[in-house]
Amino acid sequence: MNQPVRNIMIVGVGGQGSLLASKLLGHLLLNKGFDVKVSEVHGMSQRGGSVVTYVRFGEKVYSPIIDQGEADLIVSFELLEAARWLPYLKEGGQIVTNTQMIDPMPVITGAAQYPEHLEEKIAEKARLDALDCLELARQAGSAKAVNIVLMGRLSRYFDFPEEDWLESIEACVPARFVDLNKTAFSLGRNHTPA
Amino acid sequence: MKQLMLGNKAVARGFYEAGCCIVSSYPGTPSTEITEEAVKYDEIYCEWAPNEKVALEAAHGASLGGRRAACCMKHVGLNVAADPLFSISYIGTDTGLVLLVADDPGMHSSQNEQDSRHYAIAAKVPMLEPADSQEACDFTKQAFALSEQFHTPVIVRMVMRICHSQSVVDTCERVVPPQREYVKDQSRVMLPAQARKAHIRVEQRTKDLIDFAETSPLNRVDEGRDHSMGFITSSTCYQYVKELFGDTYPVLKIGMCNPLPVKKFQDFAASVHRVIVVEELDPILENHCRMLGIPVEGKSLFPMVGEFSQSLIASCLGMDAKTTQAIADPIPPRPPVMCAGCPHRGLFYTLKKNNCMVYGDIGCYTLGSFAPLNAMDLNVCMGASLSGMHGFNKARGPEYEHKTVGVIGDSTFVHSGMTGLADIVYNNSASTVIILDNSITGMTGHQQNPTTGYNIKGDPAAKIDLEALCRAMGVRRVRVVDPYDLKATDEAVKEELAADEPSVIISRRPCALLKNVRHQSPVQVDTDKCVGCKACMQIGCPAIAVRDKKARVDTTLCVGCDVCRQMCRFGALVRPDGRNA
Ligand SMILES: Cc1ncc(C[n+]2csc(CCOP(=O)(O)OP(=O)(O)O)c2C)c(N)n1
Ligand code: SF4
Numbered sequence: 001m002n003q004p005v006r007n008i009m010i011v012g013v014g015g016q017g018s019l020l021a022s023k024l025l026g027h028l029l030l031n032k033g034f035d036v037k038v039s040e041v042h043g044m045s046q047r048g049g050s051v052v053t054y055v056r057f058g059e060k061v062y063s064p065i066i067d068q069g070e071a072d073l074i075v076s077f078e079l080l081e082a083a084r085w086l087p088y089l090k091e092g093g094q095i096v097t098n099t100q101m102i103d104p105m106p107v108i109t110g111a112a113q114y115p116e117h118l119e120e121k122i123a124e125k126a127r128l129d130a131l132d133c134l135e136l137a138r139q140a141g142s143a144k145a146v147n148i149v150l151m152g153r154l155s156r157y158f159d160f161p162e163e164d165w166l167e168s169i170e171a172c173v174p175a176r177f178v179d180l181n182k183t184a185f186s187l188g189r190n191h192t193p194a
Numbered sequence: 195m196k197q198l199m200l201g202n203k204a205v206a207r208g209f210y211e212a213g214c215c216i217v218s219s220y221p222g223t224p225s226t227e228i229t230e231e232a233v234k235y236d237e238i239y240c241e242w243a244p245n246e247k248v249a250l251e252a253a254h255g256a257s258l259g260g261r262r263a264a265c266c267m268k269h270v271g272l273n274v275a276a277d278p279l280f281s282i283s284y285i286g287t288d289t290g291l292v293l294l295v296a297d298d299p300g301m302h303s304s305q306n307e308q309d310s311r312h313y314a315i316a317a318k319v320p321m322l323e324p325a326d327s328q329e330a331c332d333f334t335k336q337a338f339a340l341s342e343q344f345h346t347p348v349i350v351r352m353v354m355r356i357c358h359s360q361s362v363v364d365t366c367e368r369v370v371p372p373q374r375e376y377v378k379d380q381s382r383v384m385l386p387a388q389a390r391k392a393h394i395r396v397e398q399r400t401k402d403l404i405d406f407a408e409t410s411p412l413n414r415v416d417e418g419r420d421h422s423m424g425f426i427t428s429s430t431c432y433q434y435v436k437e438l439f440g441d442t443y444p445v446l447k448i449g450m451c452n453p454l455p456v457k458k459f460q461d462f463a464a465s466v467h468r469v470i471v472v473e474e475l476d477p478i479l480e481n482h483c484r485m486l487g488i489p490v491e492g493k494s495l496f497p498m499v500g501e502f503s504q505s506l507i508a509s510c511l512g513m514d515a516k517t518t519q520a521i522a523d524p525i526p527p528r529p530p531v532m533c534a535g536c537p538h539r540g541l542f543y544t545l546k547k548n549n550c551m552v553y554g555d556i557g558c559y560t561l562g563s564f565a566p567l568n569a570m571d572l573n574v575c576m577g578a579s580l581s582g583m584h585g586f587n588k589a590r591g592p593e594y595e596h597k598t599v600g601v602i603g604d605s606t607f608v609h610s611g612m613t614g615l616a617d618i619v620y621n622n623s624a625s626t627v628i629i630l631d632n633s634i635t636g637m638t639g640h641q642q643n644p645t646t647g648y649n650i651k652g653d654p655a656a657k658i659d660l661e662a663l664c665r666a667m668g669v670r671r672v673r674v675v676d677p678y679d680l681k682a683t684d685e686a687v688k689e690e691l692a693a694d695e696p697s698v699i700i701s702r703r704p705c706a707l708l709k710n711v712r713h714q715s716p717v718q719v720d721t722d723k724c725v726g727c728k729a730c731m732q733i734g735c736p737a738i739a740v741r742d743k744k745a746r747v748d749t750t751l752c753v754g755c756d757v758c759r760q761m762c763r764f765g766a767l768v769r770p771d772g773r774n775a
Contacts, residue, residue: 014530026198026360036198037326038360041302042223042639047530047561048736063437064326064359064430067505069516084525087518104528108731108739109566112526125519143750 005058007066008154011085012077013102014049017147020172021075022053024151028168029057032160039064050081050104075154077146078102079118079130086125095126096153098133098146129153131191140184148173148181152188162189199363201356204327205266205294206231207363208334209238212290213370214264216256217241218249220609221638222268223303224357225296229266230641233650237368242641242650245576245609246271250278250293254347257291260374262338266294269310270575274610276313279347283317284392285382286345286399289374290338296352299474300501305556305575307499309475314349314452318396320403321349321452322412325432327361333449336412344399344406351451353474355430355501404453412449413458418442424466426459426479426490430502431472437504438513454482463488470495470511474502532561534737535713535753537632537703540677541601542569543733543757544684548691550599553586555579555611557603558636558705566734576606580614580627587623595624596691602627605635605643608658612667618696619668626690627669627698629660630677632705640707664698671697678703680760706753714754715770719745724766730758 008025010018022038029036034057041051054066068087076082076097089095099119106112115121122128131153137145148169155165169181199207205228209217217240219229233240243249246267256263267275272295279293295313298304314321322337324330330352337348381388407413418424420442425435428448435445446462448454459482463469471480471492480492495510496502509515532539542562545552546569554560554573563570574582583600590598602611607629618625635641642648647657664672671693675686683701690697704711716737726743737751738758745766759767759774768774 013528030196030198030362035362036360038198039355040200040358040360042227042358047533047558048528049530050528061361062433063504064355064361064433065503067503067516069518070505080525080528083521083523084528087520089519091517091519103739104526105531105565105734105736106526106529108736109734110731111565112524114526115521115523118521121521121523125521 005056005061007071007090008055008073008075009066009071009085009088010053010055010075011081012051013081014047014051016077017144018051018053018077021147021151022055024168024172025055027171028160028164029055031164031168034058035061037061037064050084052085073154073157075150077150080104080114083115083118083122086122089126093126094129094157095122096129096150096157098150099130100132100134100146131188131193133188136187136191137184140187141180145181145184148184149188152185153191155185155189196362196364198360199327199331200227200358200360201324201327201330201352202227202358203231204330204363205334205350205352206235207365208331209264210235211331211366211368212335212338213262213368214238214290214292214338215261215370216253216263217265218243218252218256218263219266220244220246220249220271221635221641222271222296223638224298224354225266225268225271225294225352226638226641227357228294229650240650242643244644246275247278250275250282253293254278254282254287254291257287257289258376260289260376262290262371264292264294267296268304269295269297269308270304270306271295272310272313273575276317279313279319280317281384282347283319284384284389284396286392286395287341287347288345290341291347292334292337292341293347293349294334294352295349296354296357297475298354300354302354305573307475309478310349310351311451311478312476314351315478318400319346319349319452320344320450321351322449323351323429323451324356324449325429325447326356327359327363329449330356331363331365333412344403346399353430400453404455407450407453407455408457410450413455414447414449415462416441416445416447418444421466423468423470424462425470425472426462426483427472428479429474431474431507434502434504434507435472438508448479451478454479456486459483459486459488463490472496472502472507529564530561531564531734531736532558533706534735534751535706535755537677537701537705538562538630539567539733539735540680540683540757541628541630541701542567544680544687545569545599545601547684548597548687550597550687550691551594553579553583553598553600555600555602555606556637557606557630558632559601559603559630560637562601564734566732570601577602577610577614580611580625581617583625584614584618584621584623587625592624599626599628599687599691602629603636604629604631604633604645604660605641607660608644612663615664615667615669615698623696624694625696627696629698629700631660631700631702634705634708636705636707640705660700669696669698671695672700673698674700674702676703677701678755678757680757706755714756716749716752716754717747717756717759717767718770719747720766720768723764725764727764729763730761730767733757733761
């Protein structure tokens with residue numbers, strides 16, 4: 001193996017289901033024989049706050065966290081969060097984001113503004129793959145499947161066969177949701193932006 | 195078998211493999227999942243105690259009863275449990291007793307950044323510090339063994355990054371030592387005559403533990419090629435140092451941070467030119483070196499405040515920063531908020547409207563301090579709302595007794611609010627207590643407590659009747675109100691503030707995130723009637739926004755609590771079932 005450690009960040013808004021995404025990724029990478037570390041946030045930050053999960057894998061991983069300028073890939077559940085964590089992306093890194101916009105409380109109260117034309121502004125700085133995951137999740141049968149749609153999209157940036165991803169879904173989600181999530185996964189993986 | 199495990203889950207696995215039979219804890223981020231994982235093993239009896247002091251005393255009792263026992267808490271919990279800890283250190287133990295404490299450098303979900311290592315030093319008990327999940331499991335097991343070998347409680351200190359990071363763990367089988375006989379031994383009675391002897395034993399124990407620390411692999415040297423520099427470090431900082439330098443420089447990794455070895459430090463220092471100590475929070479390892487006369491650099495390079503990372507260490511050592519990119523626009527912060535439908539919202543809106551001085555406490559309701567509610571003057575520590583308000587009212591008299599309230603959650607009230615209420619009643623201040631009874635310990639992720647009627651497994655349990663309890667404590671004015679009903683809540687607050695005697699309002703409505711709570715259909719906006727006045731925005735609900743001069747409800751979030759509807763004077767917010775009375 002002897003490859004450099006690869007760094008993936010999963011960012012979003014507390015309650016959007018990023019823990020399942022990191023669980024699935026961790027499961028897959030461990031099965032692939034990598035050393036893996038996943039660092040999550042629990043507690044206070046979950047109440048609708050900005051949340052971040054670090055996933056690191058390679059031959060031997062020491063630090064559980066990813067710092068500014070170190071992420072190979074950022075997967076974002078929400079557009080503003082993609083912009084917030086952009087400084088963590090390595091030069092030449094890739095962002096995969098849901099285009100959903102969720103107003104944070106300072107925007108709701110009028111104390112701050114949600115920046116305009118975020119997609120274009122992020123695309124000027126980094127390679128961006130943006131798609132409406134909420135819509136695709138609804139097509140799959142549940143708005144809650146946004147996380148798996150995103151995982152489907154993320155899978156395009158790895159050389160692992162699709163079956164391995166599907167196996168991880170089977171291992172990580174309750175049996176009755178497996179089919180729905182497999183649909184969500186393939187919608188994310190195969191979607192071609194209009 | 196190799197598994198990816200959260201640090202907290204690995205500690206629970208350590209309990210299991212060590213044959214631990216009893217765990218008594220109080221929840222607190224980042225320690226909570228340890229006990230929640232331990233309860234999944236049928237072989238381990240687990241409980242949520244009302245607070246950390248009770249939890250530690252119960253765990254100690256269990257070990258006295260001959261079973262390996264443990265107790266978990268967050269760093270500030272150890273302040274509460276400090277009293278028994280110091281005496282249990284003197285009494286000692288024959289059967290393994292392990293205390294797990296989780297610090298929170300960076301204060302991801304805490305009110306301070308205290309360094310628990312001071313407690314191990316002060317209470318003279320050994321402390322182990324794992325640096326990943328495998329060590330979390332192994333060190334926990336070893337803590338039980340050490341506890342029995344040296345007849346002392348042992349503390350395992352985690353930090354948030356170890357608690358909440360997953361890494362690979364190789365698991366083993368469970369081995370349960372036979373239950374020890376109980377033998378009466380009056381040297382356990384801590385009267386001065388016994389305690390004096392006990393203190394001598396404790397000092398000898400520390401000497402023995404230092405000898406152990408000299409040779410134990412818990413403190414080990416990772417060899418390096420280049421001896422121009424060497425690092426002394428522990429816990430998560432060890433990982434950051436290795437991330438930066440790999441096998442370049444030698445590293446003395448400390449796994450047992452109290453008591454610390456002497457010769458091991460001296461030998462390591464002699465083997466390298468420049469010794470650098472990397473530790474988050476206080477300079478404990480560094481001060482040990484200084485005491486031994488070893489010249490080191492530590493806090494002269496690194497901060498006392500906050501969490502470290504590989505980049506932080508690199509920049510403190512003068513290495514180049516990584517290039518980064520950012521968009522030009524300011525990014526609005528996204529602070530945590532009360533959930534849509536949170537029962538605390540209506541109550542805090544009412545307190546704001548009545549211009550109350552709000553003596554706060556700790557829980558989801560602390561979010562009532564954020565904009566737009568801004569309805570909390572301060573908070574201190576669990577329980578301080580009631581005792582603090584009492585003192586404040588004694589200082590300021592009736593003028594403030596008629597506008598000050600103390601707000602406290604159900605779990606917090608049982609944790610340490612009852613004694614404050616006793617002060618209010620016994621020493622008679624006309625204080626107004628509001629118990630926010632959402633039938634759960636919300637902030638830490640929904641744990642049962644003695645007021646909910648269920649135990650840690652979710653099985654039915656005895657339930658404290660809060661009204662009867664307050665009456666029995668001597669409060670004559672006790673009333674219950676539904677915080678979704680703004681009018682009734684307003685009346686209750688006004689009337690109890692006006693009263694010239696202690697009163698308790700129980701603001702009762704279950705947490706909106708509880709599985710058994712039935713939600714109503716989302717509120718709808720009648721855009722013809724909405725004038726865009728933003729009155730509904732004053733309650734700070736994440737499900738409601740005004741766009742293009744019209745209110746908009748996020749139907750994926752709204753639970754139909756109806757509080758916003760009571761804010762609208764134009765009848766623009768309507769219930770889909772038409773029951774808009
Ligand atoms: C001494 C201490 N122990 C534990 C905690 C962690 N903690 C913060 S809030 C909280 C409980 C909150 O429950 P409750 O009072 O019922 O309020 P809710 O969050 O449900 O609104 C706990 C245990 C703490 N801050 N201090
Ligand atoms: S978890 Fe429950 S108590 Fe906490 S903010 Fe959400 S609804 Fe309120």
